[in-house]
Amino acid sequence: MARTHVTTVVNGDETEFLTDDSTSLLNALRDEVGLTGAKEGCGTGDCGACSVMVDDKVTCACLVFAPEVDGSTILTVEGLADSGELHPLQQCFLEGAALQCGICTPGFLISAKALLDKNPDPTETEIRYALAGNLCRCTGYDKIIRAVQEAAREMRDQ
Amino acid sequence: MAQVHFSAGLRDLTGGLAQVEVEATTVRRLVVALEEMFPGIGEHLNEASSVAIDGEIFTDADYEPVSNSSEVHFLDIFQGG
């Protein structure tokens, strides 16, 4: 079957790729675009490791069919730092030891960014619920929540 | 003489003895001596046991020194996560 041509903006760059219609955005990003920062932890929207922003909305790339994003703007973890300068969330995750194995980290960073875009001063409870779609098995979430709190503080102070 | 203790599971091989005294300078020599006393035990100790010498647990401890005052326990091998 002929493959579908998709034109998108990924992390600020116009990006085109060919895909099967049944391919997920996640696999298209990983296999066709070569961005492997988003991970597949479940393939069913239950773990959040594949979280990306599509037109400024956080979503699980595993639940999006690749052709859906034609004309969309996509942000992955690879696009979070600005010309090599880390996003405050990235910096706070590093400084706060908010990762152990690191497989869930890209998804958490994107989800946390989506939260802080909407709500610059979230409570601990709001952070916990906003990140409930991202599973982490290593940290018990404690240091992740603290890192997001710290990043929110820094971003508000800027 | 080193004091050698057997767990309950090993006592099938020692005729029910829980403890023996053995003259040996290394774990390997100790096992050789035990094999002479309890034929068949050597293979089990080599394959399925780690050893504690004075409270310190070793795996693959063949040449670990044993002294006359040592207390030696053979333990079942276990796996970590």
Added chain:
Amino acid sequence: MAITEENPGYKWVGTRPIRPDGLEKVTGKAQFGADLMLPGMLFGKVVRSPHAHARIISIDTTAAEAMVGVKAVITGSDFPDLAANGAHPSEIDVANNTIAREKVLYEGHVVAAVAATTREQAEAAAKAVEVTYEILPHVLTVDEAMADDAPLLHEGMITKGVDPAPEEASNVASKILHERGDLDQGFGEADVVVEREFTTKPVHQGYIEPHAAVADANSDGRAHIWCSSQGHFQMRAYSASVLGISPGMLKVTAAEIGGGFGGKTVIYLEPLAVRLSQRAGRPVKLVMDRDEVFRATGPTSGTRIKVKMGVAKDGKITAAEVWMAYEAGAYAGSPVGAAGMTAIACYDIPNFVVEGYDVVCNKPRVAAYRAPGAPMAAFAVESVLDELARDIGMDPIDIRLANAAVEGTQASYGPKFPRIGFVETLEAIKDHPNYTADLGPNQGRGIAAGFWFNAGMMSSATVHINENGTATVVTGSPDIGGSRQSMALMAAEELGIPYESIKAVVADTETVGFNDVTGGSRVTLATGAAVVDACRLIIEDLRARAAKTWDVELDQVEWVDGQAQHVEGAQPPLSMKDLAAKSGRTGGPISANASLNSRGVGAGFSTQLCDVEVDPETGVTRVVRYLTAQDAGRAISPDYVEGQMQGGVVQGIGWALSEEYIHDSDGVMENPGFLDYRIPVASDLPMIDCAIVEVPNPAHPYGVRGVGEVGIVPPMAAVGNAINDALDVRMTDLPMSPVKVLEALNEQRD
């Protein structure tokens, strides 16, 4: 929080800098198992049994082989018959678990694998492999497996550890026994005796990264494997064994690993990927789906455990009797041995019998999971101890203090304990404000303790001094939770150069000496000791070079603060940078290797305090406050020590409240996904308060004990004891789900 000894002036050990591999992991650059793409790479897919127990009558691969894009199809017959080669039974089990031969023993057992140009083609081809089965009756639990007329998984399995050996085969692989004193006398001395029976379900390690392996085989028989595992040397050994080749034919590169918790110390995909690559003549990637991870990889055992314990009025435990049966899954090897050794190891008990059984059943073969075997036993023992404390009106910390193992106590598993920090963890809980914090309505507080051996085993490290005086620390221990940082911190401390000047890397199997798996809480201890040894060799070398430079005797040179100093100050110091810059003139590159079989393992203890709130109308339990105190020996990297403590606790909370394998009556797993296999999410939890206790391990250069595992031992009992404190119901079956809690409350109301 240093309890017994202050930090003796360390500059780097005990600090919290940014981890060496952090940047790659927050920017998406880190390469995990599934991230590698090679030119010409094929995608593989595994064919799995839909049946819990069946004989394979035939496998027809012709339709699959004929499909577009399909380059290779393999089955069990593509692998050597290890039994015929006289291999050790445990190796044969590994091979048969990797790909089934005569029989499938659980739903998800591999029967074949395919490789094709695209994922979709591979998936279609896997569906086209036709397997004919003769379905056999199955057993799913220890009760079913131990029943008199139970169908057998392995026809020739004779129970080990029973004298005389049974004549009949059974599903019981082995029996373990520990005993001391006189049980009748002990119970006779008791003022209160409590007897309870507990059950637990298999639970999965739940790492977020599914297993993944890429193999690239050459026509000369050599192959390169990239995989995420807890030990690439182990993967090399297992793969070589299953493939029937020499380990030297395989090079294994450790990808970053997305969690393991013991579940990635075993092998699943690697030999399949190699064989597919050999058949296809192209690189092959195999990645599991999440449901394959649940159906076919390492849960830990479901169990049935009976505990009877007696105490005198003064709180002294007079006797303990423990009977336990652990599911091994399809092949012998449940962690019942460790369970038997750890069950009552926290306490000095004069009279006890601990008896355990390793039982095979038609579920995936269990794999190590954080302190394997210990948590279920602790759930049972610590629950009973809680009840005993209530019955005699004693504080739950005080009853544990009254019986606590200390230095010199004859451990229940045999030897005398060296210096240990159990009492200090109990005191740390007692001294913490959480211990006396107010509780609201329907809230309760629970305490529990746990023990784990920790491990040493074999490690190698190489340290290179670069030409500008910076250092590269090379080990072969995959970094799951920040071990590169602890390696770099110890190297910085030893060499006296800044942490930032040190790069810690994990090398492949051909670039560094052998390392055992990253498991058993051993890496900071054992690989750390190898790093320390290598650094000390470097310093000896540097002192010799300085002596040569100054034309003085070696004993005139000491190494202080990262530089060679003349003991009498007769020469201006030579810094690491100075010596590195001139290394060509003083003997060539500066480098050292150290390899060891670790000594001085220090046992770990954890005591935990949990506050819950239970909804009495729905049975829903929420953890509202949590404190964990754990003896780290020395926290080289406190951030990641806390991370291990917190992570272990939360896995335990999941085990306590919501995680379980659910099988239907056909032996098919009903919840092979994160929707219904419920690991805790962020909104389920409070912050996890940590009290790091430091009772240095006298046998380690920095006092390290190992921190990865013991944290998961107490939580189930801590949660259960808290539920009991809240509503006076004793939960004995994990998970303590809303359904079960409400049932218990209904019974109480009736």
Added chain:
Amino acid sequence: MKYVAPSSVEEATSLLSSSPSAQVFAGATDVVPQMRAGRPAPEVLVDLKKIEELVAVANDGDKWTVGAATPTANLTEDPAFSEEFPGLAEAAGLIGSDQIQNRSSLGGNLCNGSPAADSVPAMVVNGARAVVAGPNGTRVLDVAEVVTGPGQTSLAADEFIVEFEIDRIPARTGDAYLRMIPRTEMDIAVVGAGARITLAEDGSIEHAALALAAVAPTVVRVPDAEAALVGNTADDETLSAVADAASEACDPIDDKRGTVAYRKQVAGVLAKRAVLIAIERAQQRNGTN
């Protein structure tokens, strides 16, 4: 499988009519997991999100219309809608994580046909209607009439829901939805209860609606509980009758998520609690919109 994204309702209906194995989707939050679990992929997958009216929330003064493919996040983040129908907004907001919320929709939640769909009891108690498009134009039916059994709907293969209509909420009326899940998020309801209460001027209950999820093959209304409430206040006796009626209305199964006994008992508990929240909200909404 071919992906198509029509830009009009007509285009979508003709696509559905042209291929017997065509399937519509909005967020795919159920479609993808079902395909991964082995359900055969349709030949044509019709993405409804590019049709303007399917992704819109509007209020014409008499009623709200919510496009069937509108991401539930749009609904929960609409302050006027959430203020008027806090129960329905909360129910919609319970469908999965924030990632899911940006994809999940009322249309998908309903047409997936799960007995445990969170938004359905909340739509039912609010009298929501589905506007269904087909080859012969549109028809309107009550949301309660759409699902006929687990995974099954009364829609023809070439029909799909365009939008939902919900009449503006009357004065002194409040809605609520509660569900029981083992965790706090990311679970399927073991029991769900939606309630809507209208109070008379004297504070007694004038009108009541109660619907339960995950306790029967489809979402069920509880007429006995509604009858017990009307004309009364939420005293202990009435609430106890509500709980009993709710438990009685259940026809659940034992499954991996819960037992018959548990579902019956907790349905009563949640029904009672949902009614109390709805009453409290009704009391706060004295005036008209």
